[in-house]
Each structure stands twice: as C-alpha cells, then as structure tokens.
Amino acid sequence: MRPRETSGGARELRRVTSFDVARAAGVSRAAVSRAFTPDASVSKKTREKVYQAAKELGYRVNYLARSLTNKRSDLVGLVAAGLDNPFRTRQLDHLARALIARNYRPILLPTSKEVDTSTVIGQLLHYAVSGVIVTSDAPPSHICEECAAEGVPIVLVNKGEDFAFVDRVVSDDRMSGYTAAEHLLAAGAKRLGVIAGTAVSYTARRRAEAFRSRCSMLGAETQLIPVALNDYQHGRDVAPQLLDLGIDGVFSVNDYMTCGVLDGLVSAGNGDGSVKVIGHDDIPQASWSAYELTTFLQPADLQAEQVVDLLISRMAEPDAVARVEFTPVTLIKRRSA
The missing domain is CATH 1.10.260.40 (lambda repressor-like DNA-binding domains)
Incomplete structure (x- = not known):
C-alpha cells in the first residue's frame, strides 16, 4: 500500500x-x-x-485476482480429519511443504465423521483450486466425477475406493501386517491379537487383515479386538481386555492408539513388558522413554512427494488411467516388542 x-x-x-x-x-x-x-x-x-x-x-x-485471469488458482485443498492424531499433523505438514516447494499454496479444510466430504470439496471448487488431496474419508463418486469434469484432480491418501481418474497413495499395509506377526512370534509371543477399528478405517482393516492372514499361515492363534475409533482413549480402554484374553503379543494399528494401550496396561498393573506391543506410524511419542514403542515408520515426507507428483501428473494428463502408488514401511525396533 x-x-x-x-x-x-x-x-x-x-x-x-x-x-x-x-x-x-x-x-x-x-x-x-x-x-x-x-x-x-x-x-x-x-x-x-x-x-x-x-x-x-x-x-x-494478488494471487486470487490472477486466478480470475487464468481460470485456476494455485491453491490446492487439503481435506483432513483426525487432527488429534500426531501422525496426521505430521502428514499434513509434509504435504503442505511439498506443495509450497512446487509453487502451490495449500488450503486446509478440516472435516469429521459428521461432515460430508463432498460438501467440503464442493466448497473448494468455488476457489478454482488446482487440485484436492484427501486424507479423511474418500469422497463419493459423484463429487469425483464433478471434479474430473472441471479439470480438478483428486489424490486420495490411504483410501481403498477406486474411482476413474482419481489417483491413490497407500501405505504398504500388507507388509506391516505380515512383519508384525513374524516379529511377535520371533519374540516369543504365543497368543496374538490385533487392535483395530476396522469398520471406520481402511488402513486399520487392511493392516488387521494382513496380520491375521500371516498368523494363519504360520499356524498361530490370533484374536481381533475391535474398537469404535482408532484413538488414544479407545486403546487405553481396551488394554485390560488383552489381559483377560491371555494375549501376550499385540499389533495395534496406529501409534496414537498404541500409546493408550501401553498406558492402559500400566494402569492395569501390567507394565513389565510381558505383553509385547507393536504400533504403526512412528510418531514422535513412540521414541519417548515412557513408551519406547516398536513400530513401523510410515515416511510422511516420501508419501507427500508421491502424492504431489501424482497430483501434478494428473494436471498434465487428466484422462490417464487411475494409478496407485505404495509407500514403503520399515520396522523400528524398540523396547515394547
């Protein structure tokens, strides 16, 4: 001025x-x-x-004024839920940084189970966004078709739904489920369990299915311990059930919930490590001395690059067939298992 x-x-x-x-x-x-x-x-x-x-x-x-001329802004929508989960905040941080490095400007729209994802994406279309990245519930097919018609690419992160012209980046959940089963058995666990809210999360369901499948292949008994949500409180609440079932080796499908499991075991008088516990994501808290959690590193920085590469590629080739890329995982061994 x-x-x-x-x-x-x-x-x-x-x-x-x-x-x-x-x-x-x-x-x-x-x-x-x-x-x-x-x-x-x-x-x-x-x-x-x-x-x-x-x-x-x-x-x-004035980038908004420029978008009126170009018919498209340099904004990219990030649609996300579960921001209380430390992995989700790390994931969004890396996605935002990857977009900025490519001269795009991220705009965050938080959502929840109570909010229709299509409504949120519809709001983004009013801003002539260049693309949309969804880390919460996958949008219904009609909104994907609307975005495709308007030339706005969508990339889904850790979602299972297949849509025409919609690309996905998915963590290698099969590898983590298989490896978790093998590691717990090698560590001496005899009765295994997996804690997962399979009804509310694609990744939870995939990891639990892979874990139980590998246990079956290896002739090991396993138990699914369902939870309503894959969060800290539900992990803490379900911990005494592990003791009642005699489970001595458990795979909890994300670290946020797993921290609750470990705290719940301590509260139940079983903090001696007799129950071996593996998580997933390698959030910062996983390395804290209170947890020292054995877990799987899901590299958010690499995943963000995969997502943005697919988004930009889709801008250039809007009619290309839908693609899926897998983010590799690595077992990080600590005291808990």
Whole structure:
C-alpha cells in the first residue's frame, strides 16, 4: 500500500498495482507478471529490477485476482480429519511443504465423521483450486466425477475406493501386517491379537487383515479386538481386555492408539513388558522413554512427494488411467516388542 492525498488533505492507503511496479522498474507490465511467475522466461536483470521496485513500493502479488485471469488458482485443498492424531499433523505438514516447494499454496479444510466430504470439496471448487488431496474419508463418486469434469484432480491418501481418474497413495499395509506377526512370534509371543477399528478405517482393516492372514499361515492363534475409533482413549480402554484374553503379543494399528494401550496396561498393573506391543506410524511419542514403542515408520515426507507428483501428473494428463502408488514401511525396533 502507498499513501495518497484526498481532497480534504487526509492521507489514505492505495493498493500498489503491477502498473506501479512496471513504471518504477522501467519495464512493461507483462515483464512484471513474468518476474513473479515461477519458471517464466525473463532475464535475471529484469527480474531483479522488478523485485527491487516491488520491495520499495510494498507490492504483493494478488494471487486470487490472477486466478480470475487464468481460470485456476494455485491453491490446492487439503481435506483432513483426525487432527488429534500426531501422525496426521505430521502428514499434513509434509504435504503442505511439498506443495509450497512446487509453487502451490495449500488450503486446509478440516472435516469429521459428521461432515460430508463432498460438501467440503464442493466448497473448494468455488476457489478454482488446482487440485484436492484427501486424507479423511474418500469422497463419493459423484463429487469425483464433478471434479474430473472441471479439470480438478483428486489424490486420495490411504483410501481403498477406486474411482476413474482419481489417483491413490497407500501405505504398504500388507507388509506391516505380515512383519508384525513374524516379529511377535520371533519374540516369543504365543497368543496374538490385533487392535483395530476396522469398520471406520481402511488402513486399520487392511493392516488387521494382513496380520491375521500371516498368523494363519504360520499356524498361530490370533484374536481381533475391535474398537469404535482408532484413538488414544479407545486403546487405553481396551488394554485390560488383552489381559483377560491371555494375549501376550499385540499389533495395534496406529501409534496414537498404541500409546493408550501401553498406558492402559500400566494402569492395569501390567507394565513389565510381558505383553509385547507393536504400533504403526512412528510418531514422535513412540521414541519417548515412557513408551519406547516398536513400530513401523510410515515416511510422511516420501508419501507427500508421491502424492504431489501424482497430483501434478494428473494436471498434465487428466484422462490417464487411475494409478496407485505404495509407500514403503520399515520396522523400528524398540523396547515394547
């Protein structure tokens, strides 16, 4: 903003425009536009002159106004639920950073089980977003079709639904389920269990199914301990049930819930490590001395790059067949198992 005199002698602020910058830098308005457009053709000398003039005048690019001209903004919607889970906040942090590194600007829309994902995505379409990344419930098919018709790509993260023109990035849950079973048996566990809210989470269901399948292959008895939600409190509440069932080795499908399981075991008087526990995600709390949790690293940084690569590729090839990429996992061994 720059001040200007009014008829009464007062000074008011006027928004600095690209025309002002062009005049001050001695270049065309088109040159100003190119200078602020990543990868646009403009000489280093011209770009420096424009940046210096913009700095002196206090100019900022109006990206929303630019979207009216380009018919598409550089905004990318991030639709997410479960923000109390430390892995989800880490996941969103890496997704946002990956988008910014590609000159896109993330816009977060939190959602929940009570909110229709299609409503949230519909709100994003009003802002001419360049794409949508969904880490909460997968949207219904009609909203995916609407996005495809408007040229707005969607990438789903850790979701199982298949939609035309919608790409997915999925953690290698089969590997984690198999490896968890093998590791618990190798550690001496005899009666195994898996804690999972399979009705509310695709990843929970996949990990539990893989774990039980591998146990069956190895001739090991296993028990599914269902929970309503895969969160800390439900993990803590279900811990005494493990003792009642005589389970001495358990796979809990995310670390957030697993921390609750470990605290619940301590509260039940069984914090001696006789129940071996494995989690998933390697959240920061997993390495705390109170937990020292054996878990699977789900690399959020790598996953974010996979997601953004698919999103940008879909922008360039909107009619390509739907693709699925898997994020590898690594077992991190600590005291709990």
